[in-house]
Amino acid sequence: VFRNKLTFFAAAKISSSFPAPEFPEIAFAGRSNVGKSSLLNALTRQWGVVRTSDKPGLTQTINFFTLGSKLHLVDLPGYGFAYAKEEVKEEWEALVKEYVSTRVGLKRVCLLVDTKWGMKPRDHEIIDLMERSQTKYQIVLTKTDLVFPIDVARRAMQIEESLKAKKSAVQPVMMISSKTGAGIRSLRTALANIVRF
Numbered sequence: 001v002f003r004n005k006l007t008f009f010a011a012a013k014i015s016s017s018f019p020a021p022e023f024p025e026i027a028f029a030g031r032s033n034v035g036k037s038s039l040l041n042a043l044t045r046q047w048g049v050v051r052t053s054d055k056p057g058l059t060q061t062i063n064f065f066t067l068g069s070k071l072h073l074v075d076l077p078g079y080g081f082a083y084a085k086e087e088v089k090e091e092w093e094a095l096v097k098e099y100v101s102t103r104v105g106l107k108r109v110c111l112l113v114d115t116k117w118g119m120k121p122r123d124h125e126i127i128d129l130m131e132r133s134q135t136k137y138q139i140v141l142t143k144t145d146l147v148f149p150i151d152v153a154r155r156a157m158q159i160e161e162s163l164k165a166k167k168s169a170v171q172p173v174m175m176i177s178s179k180t181g182a183g184i185r186s187l188r189t190a191l192a193n194i195v196r197f
């Protein structure tokens, strides 16, 4: 399915403007600047459809992309240290929370975590929410190129340990670098298996 053409489909600032859930969806969540938009590019090998930036807080709406009119890939705005007003950040966060806990057709949330920094309180908040709404999610460690391999492995083990009791967490933790391409194929295969195209 990831060979299909990626096209922008819709952007939503409020849940009433979410498109009708006609396709299965895979969403990408995580703190600001963790590499969500870059991962979408790397997975689809299509650069330029999803915008990325050095400045945290680029993605300010929930952006829906279609992959060959079969699947929606959903780029969520990051939570955390965006250069934005506090009220605006709270609005995005509420929107993301509403999306992950109520969206029909949502098959999987990839929760991206920066390998160097690990999980933060807001990641745990989202996890608790997904546990309550029984939304299937998996942790994807990003930017592994910036950390020694031993530390990547250590981080993955630490997170797997902390997820043991969680019911909606899909194991194992995957590790990727959108920059070098490490781990991208495995993640692509894992995600394609969810929708089985």
Ligand code: GTP
Binding pocket: 030, 031, 032, 033, 034, 035, 036, 037, 038, 039, 051, 052, 053, 054, 055, 056, 057, 058, 059, 060, 076, 077, 078, 079, 142, 143, 144, 145, 146, 176, 177, 178, 179, 180
């Ligand atoms: P928001 O939209 O602000 O929430 O950010 P985002 O999570 O979409 O992050 P984005 O993909 O825009 O990437 C943020 C920055 O991290 C950019 O400067 C990217 O080039 C960089 N980046 C993303 N992935 C990697 C990676 O695997 N390795 C390295 N070294 N840098 C990366």
Ligand code: MG
Binding pocket: 036, 037, 038, 051, 052, 058, 059, 075
């Ligand atoms: Mg982004």
